[in-house]
Amino acid sequence: MNHLSVDDKLLLADLALSQKYAKELVQSELMEIELGLREAKNDRVKKLNDLLVILHKTGY
Structure with a gap:
């Protein structure tokens, strides 16, 4: 099984932030936890x- 390198993960995070998807990803994760679809x-x-909160305050 291939794993993402640290550089790959940083690039993915940068893309999520630059494309304004980061907030949506976090909101989706929280909703799935709240609905019991994911455990956390x-x-x-x-x-x-x-x-x-940080993403809201910084405009992401």
Whole structure:
């Protein structure tokens, strides 16, 4: 199984930010957790919520 390199992950993150998809990705993840479609620990949910706030404040 091939894994993404750190550079690949950074490029993907940059694309998500530059194309304004980052907020949508985080919102989608939170919705799936809320609907019970994905499991997540409380610390991940908090980090996702914090990230969403940052994305809103910075215009992403």
